[in-house]
Amino acid sequence: MTAQAAKVSLTTKIYYGFGSVAFGVKDNGFAYFLLLFYNQVVGLSPSLTAMALFIALCFDAISDPVIGHWSDNMRSKWGRRHPFMYASIIPIGITYFLIWNPPAGMDDTSAFWYLILLAILVRTFVTLYEIPSTSLVAELTDDYDERTSMLGFRFMFGWWGGLTMAVLAWGVFLADGLTAKGFGTYGIFGAIIIIIAIFISAVGTHRHIPDLHSPPPGHSKKLIDNLLELRETLTNRNFLALFISAIFSALAIGLHSNLINYFFLYFWDLETVEIRNLNFVYYFSAVAALLLAQWASQRRDKKQVAIVIWTAAIVVQPLPVLLRVVNLMPSNDSGLILPLLMAHGFIEVTLSVAAAIIISSMVADIVEDSEKKTGRRSEATFFAARGFAAKVVNGSGVISAGLILSVTGFPDNAVAGAVPQITLNKLALFYAPSLLVCYLAALYGMSFYKISRDGHRKNVAAASATRNSHNAEGPEGNTAVSPDKSPAE
Numbered sequence: 191m192t193a194q195a196a197k198v199s200l201t202t203k204i205y206y207g208f209g210s211v212a213f214g215v216k217d218n219g220f221a222y223f224l225l226l227f228y229n230q231v232v233g234l235s236p237s238l239t240a241m242a243l244f245i246a247l248c249f250d251a252i253s254d255p256v257i258g259h260w261s262d263n264m265r266s267k268w269g270r271r272h273p274f275m276y277a278s279i280i281p282i283g284i285t286y287f288l289i290w291n292p293p294a295g296m297d298d299t300s301a302f303w304y305l306i307l308l309a310i311l312v313r314t315f316v317t318l319y320e321i322p323s324t325s326l327v328a329e330l331t332d333d334y335d336e337r338t339s340m341l342g343f344r345f346m347f348g349w350w351g352g353l354t355m356a357v358l359a360w361g362v363f364l365a366d367g368l369t370a371k372g373f374g375t376y377g378i379f380g381a382i383i384i385i386i387a388i389f390i391s392a393v394g395t396h397r398h399i400p401d402l403h404s405p406p407p408g409h410s411k412k413l414i415d416n417l418l419e420l421r422e423t424l425t426n427r428n429f430l431a432l433f434i435s436a437i438f439s440a441l442a443i444g445l446h447s448n449l450i451n452y453f454f455l456y457f458w459d460l461e462t463v464e465i466r467n468l469n470f471v472y473y474f475s476a477v478a479a480l481l482l483a484q485w486a487s488q489r490r491d492k493k494q495v496a497i498v499i500w501t502a503a504i505v506v507q508p509l510p511v512l513l514r515v516v517n518l519m520p521s522n523d524s525g526l527i528l529p530l531l532m533a534h535g536f537i538e539v540t541l542s543v544a545a546a547i548i549i550s551s552m553v554a555d556i557v558e559d560s561e562k563k564t565g566r567r568s569e570a571t572f573f574a575a576r577g578f579a580a581k582v583v584n585g586s587g588v589i590s591a592g593l594i595l596s597v598t599g600f601p602d603n604a605v606a607g608a609v610p611q612i613t614l615n616k617l618a619l620f621y622a623p624s625l626l627v628c629y630l631a632a633l634y635g636m637s638f639y640k641i642s643r644d645g646h647r648k649n650v651a652a653a654s655a656t657r658n659s660h661n662a663e664g665p666e667g668n669t670a671v672s673p674d675k676s677p678a679e
Contacts, residue, residue, distance in 0.1 A: 197331070197333070197336060198330050198331050198336055198339075198340060201394075202330065202394075202395065202398065203339065203340050203343045204343065204394075205390070205391055205394025205395050206323075206326060206327070206330070206340055206343065206344060206391065206394075206395055207340070207342075207343030207344040207345075207346060207347040207348075208347050208387060208390055208391050208394070209275075209319070209323050209344075209347075209387055209388055209390070209391025209392070209395075210320075210323075210324075210344045210345070210347045210348035210351065210387075210391075211347050211348065211350065211351030211383065211384075211387035212282065212316070212319065212320075212351065212383070212384040212387040212388045212391075213316060213319075213320050213348050213351070214347065214348035214349060214350065214351030214352035214353075214355075215286075215351045215352060215354075215355050215380045215383050215384050215387075216282075216286060216312065216316050216380075216384065217348070217352055218351070218352030218353070218355050218356055219286075219290070219355065219376070219377075219380060220243070220309075220312075220313075221443075221444075221447035221448065222356065222447055222448075222450065222451055223359065223373070223376070223451070224239075224243065224289075224309075225239050225240065225243065225448050225591065225592070226368070226451050226452075227290070227368070227373050228242075228301065228305055229602065230368050230602070230603060230604070231368050231369065231370055231373060232292060232296070232301050232370075233298075233301075233602070234298055234301045234302060234305070235298070235596075235602070236591075236592040236595045236596060236600075236602075237592045237593065237596055238298065238302050239305065239592065240448075240589045240591060240592025240593070241302075241589065241592070242302050242305040242306045242309065243305070243309060244589050245306050245310075246305075246306055246309030246310045246313055247309075247313070249310045249313070249314070250310065250313035250314060250317060253313075253314050253317055254317050254321060254574040254575070255424075255571060255574045255575050257274070257317050257318060257321055257322075257570070257574060258321050258325075258568075258570035258571040258572075258573065258574025258575065259568075259570070259571050259574075261274055261321060261322040261325065261570040262325075262566070262567065262568050262569065262570045262571050265404060268396075268399055269399040269402050269404070270322070270402065270403070270404065270570075271322035271323065271325060271326055271329075271402070271570075272322075272392060272395075272396060272399060274318050274319065274321075274322040275319050275322055275323055275388065275391070275392040276392055277318060278315050278316070278318040278319035278388060279319075279385055279388050279389055279392075280385070281311075281315040281318075282312065282315040282316055282319065282381075282384050282385070282388070283381040283382070283384055283385040284381070285308055285311040285312045285315060286312050286377060286380055286381045286384055287377050287378055287380075287381040288308050288377075289305070289308035289309065289312055289377065290373050290374055290376055290377020290378075290380070291374045291377055291378075292304050292305075292308075294370070317574070319388055321570050321573055321574045322570055323388075323391065323392075324344065324550075324570075324573050325569035325570040325573055326395060326398075326402070326569075327340045327341055327344070327551075327554050327569075328554040328557045328567075328569040329401075329402045329403055329567075329569060330398065330401075330402075332558065332650045334492075334555070334643055334646050334647070335484070335487065335488060337551045337554045337555065338483055338484060338487050338492070338547060338548060338551040339484055341547050341550045341551050341554070342479070342480035342481075342483050342484055342547045343480065344550075345476065345479065345480070345543055345546060345547045345550070346476040346477060346479070346480045346543075349472060349473075349475070349476035349479075349539075349543060350473060350476055351383065351387065353469050353470075353472050353473055353476070354383070355376070355379075355380055355383070356465075356466075356469045357466050357469045357470060358376070358379065359372075359376050360462045360463070360465040360466035360469065361462070361463065361466035363375045363376040363379075364376070364462055365462055365463070367462075403567050422564055423560055423564060423566065423568045423571050423572070424571070424575050426556060426559060426560045426563075427638070427640070428556050428559055428639050428640055428641050429553075429556050429560070429572055429575070429576075430638075431635055431636060431637075431638035431639040431640075432549065432552060432553060432556075432576060432635075432636065432639060433575065433576055433635075434635035434638075435549075435632045435633070435635035435636040435639075436576050436632070437632075437635070438628045438629070438631035438632035438635060439628065439629065439632035441590070441624075441628040442624070442625045442628035442629050442632070444590070444591070445590050445591050445594075445621065445624055445625065445628075446507070446621075446625060448591035448592075449591050449594070449595075449617070449621055451465075452595070452600070452617070453511065453617075454468070455604075455606050456600075456604055456606055456609045456614065457511070457514070457614050457617070457618070458522055458527060458531065459522040459606050459607050460527075460528070460531075464528050467528070467532075468528065468531055468532055468535060471532045471535050471536045471539075472535060472536070472539050474536060475535070475536050475539035475540040475543065476539075476543060478536075478540040478544075479539070479540045479541075479542075479543035479544040479547060480544075480547065482499070482540060482541075482544040483499075483543075483544040483545075483547040483548050483551075486498075486499065486544070486548075487548055487551075489643075490643075491642045491643050492548050492549075492551060492552050492555070492643075493552065493636065493637075493639050493641075493642075495548055496545050496548040496549050496552065496636065497633060497636060497637070499541055499544050499545045499548070500541070500542075500545035500549075500629075500632075500633060501633065502541050503538060503541035503542040503545055504625075504626065504629040504630070504633075506534065506537055506538045506541060507538050507542070507625060508621070508622035508625055508626070509534065510530065510531060510534050511618045511621065511622055512618070512622050514618070515615055515618050515619065549636070550573075552639060552641070553572055553573060553576055554569070554572075555641050555646050555649075556572055556641065557569050557572065557653075558646070558649040558650050558652070558653035559641055559645075559646075559649045559653075560572070561649075561653035562649055562652035562653045562655075590624065594617065594620045594621065595617075597616075597620070598613050598616040598617050598620065599613055599616075600613060600617065
């Protein structure tokens with residue numbers, strides 16, 4: 191297989207996708223449980239917990255483009271991506287364990303700084319793996335549809351990793367309630383899964399190293415030159431369209447993911463076993479999303495398909511909460527609540543994940559659009575920079591969730607069934623409109639993306655010509671190193 195192979199084997203797609211289990215485990219924990227754990231179990235106020243997570247996100251977001259650019263320009267016998275993937279394995283496992291097992295008896299100040307430090311470390315080490323690993327999609331194939339297929343596997347395994355931890359959390363680790371011991375065991379198991387997933391993915395894709403791209407010859411190591419390269423790369427207009435879109439979607443995602451368990455526990459009065467069963471549905475959603483993304487984008491332009499699917503997801507997501515506020519949902523003691531939430535969850539997650547798969551594939555297609563102009567392949571830089579926006583603003587979503595809990599007077603150590611209905615309605619009426627405004631702004635930003643199916647084909651041809659030209663020139667006019675081989679090989 192060459193770096194421009196049209197088709198990628200199923201085995202390679204599975205190895206590539208399986209690594210995302212690690213990200214899914216970490217992301218599910220951080221998005222759905224960390225605020226809940228440090229607020230309701232450790233006893234840190236929601237505003238301080240949210241602030242700590244936001245500060246960690248800011249550090250993480252800064253590290254993303256740095257690691258991305260570093261990976262894009264790495265030269266080693268293991269290529270540009272795998273050294274980072276292998277180096278991340280043990281540090282992620284250790285720090286993920288520690289964040290869920292804080293020392294007992296800490297006061298608020300100690301807990302605040304402990305959370306900041308460990309959240310920064312976990313996120314940085316995950317970035318060290320996730321950005322280089324994700325970037326392999328644009329190196330293993332330049333085919334418009336194969337990239338969507340590969341990213342479909344990555345999203346599916348990512349969701350499965352996160353869902354497995356959610357199911358185990360509600361069905362095993364937290365079956366007796368929200369306890370420090372339960373969350374501690376959750377952290378141990380999550381750390382083990384992360385280590386295994388990264389190792390299998392790195393080893394499984396190792397054989398493709400000789401087929402991957404190397405940086406163009408003569409790359410400067412000066413800081414100012416690297417900063418200028420970053421600026422040139424990230425001012426690509428198509429990238430900026432998705433960057434702006436990511437900013438607003440991350441606001442909504444951060445708000446939704448940090449409040450969803452509050453809705454499950456206190457708005458719908460679900461038992462932990464019911465939340466576990468609800469999460470089982472999402473396994474099928476991840477598979478359905480992979481199939482939907484591949485089917486819908488075949489012979490169509492990705493932008494139009496993504497906008498249609500994402501619009502449907504935006505409409506569906508807050509529906510049950512809004513229907514309850516206007517008394518059009520059954521009461522919580524009705525046997526219909528769980529089936530209705532399951533049906534809603536299946537549809538909403540399928541649509542959301544399918545849209546995310548296609549949008550990520552759109553990011554991959556920017557690589558050749560940029561390469562034809564700059565002569566550099568910047569896969570990791572683009573994925574990292576889009577993640578930069580998502581993480582910083584997702585942090586704002588965390589803060590927004592914490593502020594909403596404070597403004598609505600949501601109690602610490604809340605008891606299901608005992609939270610006043612007026613408080614729950616306030617929570618819903620802050621939540622739903624905020625989601626809609628942010629998502630609509632994200633859709634508007636995406637509308638400025640211009641790479642079509644035909645445009646991508648032309649970009650691939652132009653980028654190949656640019657690459658061949660650089661290859662012929664070589665450093666300082668000498669014979670060039672092949673762009674598909676590392677000098678060490």
